[in-house]
Amino acid sequence: MHVSSYQKLLAVLLVCISPAPYVFAAEPASEAARSNEAEGSNPAVAVVKQIKTPRIRVVDATIEAVQQATVSAQIRGRITEISVDVDDYVEKGTVILRIRDKEQRAAVDVAKARFDEADAEYLRKKEVYVKGLVAKSALDKAEASYRAAKATLAQANESLEHTQVRAPYSGIVVKRHVEVGETARIGQKLMTGLSLEKLRAIVELPQSLIHNVRKHKQTWVWVGKNLDRRIKAESLTVSPFADPVSHTFLVRINLPTGEHSVYPGMHTKVAFLTGEKLSIVIPAAAVVKRSEVTGVYVIKDKQISFRYIRLGGIVAGQQQEILSGLSVGETVLLDPDGAVMAIKSQEKSEKE
Structure with a gap:
């Protein structure tokens, strides 16, 4: 009796389906099936299962620099030189601005002369004191003068x-607050800068999430030019108190050191682990994308059909979370091309 190619293909597929629910079929049920698989004619199948997966909450966040500061003037004086401008990169310790120093240099010279004099007097008094030619009070006075002169010199050098x-x-x-020729006052803002070496994301979280976030302390941040890459956060800090108006908690998520193609002020997404949930999953290889349509090929009642599905994320390695369109225990094909051929054979058989 003649058997159609569609019936042969269905027979092989049905042999491959494991009778146990929630488990992927791994072993063929007959010698014929093993032979067909070795020849590449046995399309792989998988049973839809339910597993525990992380419960993730994704929220909007803003990137900011961990190190950002405004440098202010410590003395009063006229600005004589500005070495850098906005958008310039500077190394730590580089001189970025100079203030007229004629008065300060004169003060250093005076302090240095007085220190040298006090030092010489102190050494002389020590020598004669050892010989018993001066009183202890004279030595103490010389030592006090020496210490005062030393402190004055240090203060002059600091200025x-x-x-x-x-x-x-x-x-x-990132910002320049003064120009050459201006007189800087003590405490006046001079330059504002930030470091791109250490970045973090900041987000306001509602109080309903804060306990789980503190408990699990696992966070991921989207980075990259198009925010197409997700990295695990190095650490996070949760504010100990809520904003009395919005009732939200400020959370700072520190990114690992390195180049992530994100910059202060940019918008991004942050994912927080908040617990576990039960998810329906299938192997990612079973998912078929045709233009704007996403689905899988399902075997049911000896018939192969295309089913529209709604996807979640990738979980547990290469498992695809299914939000809708499939039920636990159904069987899907892992070979979309083989499924298309089977459907064509199925339609041809029905016409005959």
């Missing part, structure tokens, strides 16, 4: 150092 404003860390200048 001179303040005429050269240096970058507190390596980073980029």
Whole structure:
């Protein structure tokens, strides 16, 4: 009796389906099936199953620099030189601005002369004191003068150092607050900069999520030019108190050190682990995408059909989460091309 090619293909597929629910079929049920699989004529199938997967909550966030500061003037004086401008990259310790230092240099010279004098007097008094030629009070007075002169010299050197404003860390200048020729006042803003070496994402979380976020402390951040890559956060810090108006908690998520193609002020997405859930999954290889249509090929009642599905994320390695369109225990084909051929044979058989 003649058997159609469609019936042969269905027979092979049905042999491959494991009778146990929630488990992928791994072994053929007959010697004939094993032979067909070795020849590549046995399309693989899988049974839809349900597993525990992480419960993820995705929220909007903003990227900011961990190190960002405004450098202010420590002394009063006229600005004589500005070495960098907005968008310039500077190394830590680089002089970015100079203030007129004539007065400070004069003060250093005076302090140095007084220190040298006090030092010499102190050494002389020590020598004669050892010989018993002066009283202990005279030595103490010379020592006090020496210490005072030393402190005055250190203070003068510190004031001179303040005429050269240096970058507190390596980073980029984002704002310049003064111009050459202006007189800087003590405390006046000079330059604002930030470092791209350490970045973080900040987000306001509702109080309903905060306990689970603190419990699991696992977070992922989307990075890349098109936010097409997800990396695990290095650490996170949750504010100990909520905003009294919005009732949200500020959370700071630190990114690993490195180049991630994201910059301060950019919008991104952050995923928080909040617990576990039961998910319906199939192997990712079973998913078929045809233009804007996503689906799978399902075997039911000895018939192969295309089923529309709605996808979740990739979980447990190469398992695809299914939000709708499939039920636990159904069987899907892992070879879309073989499924198309089977459907064509099926339609041809029905016409005959």
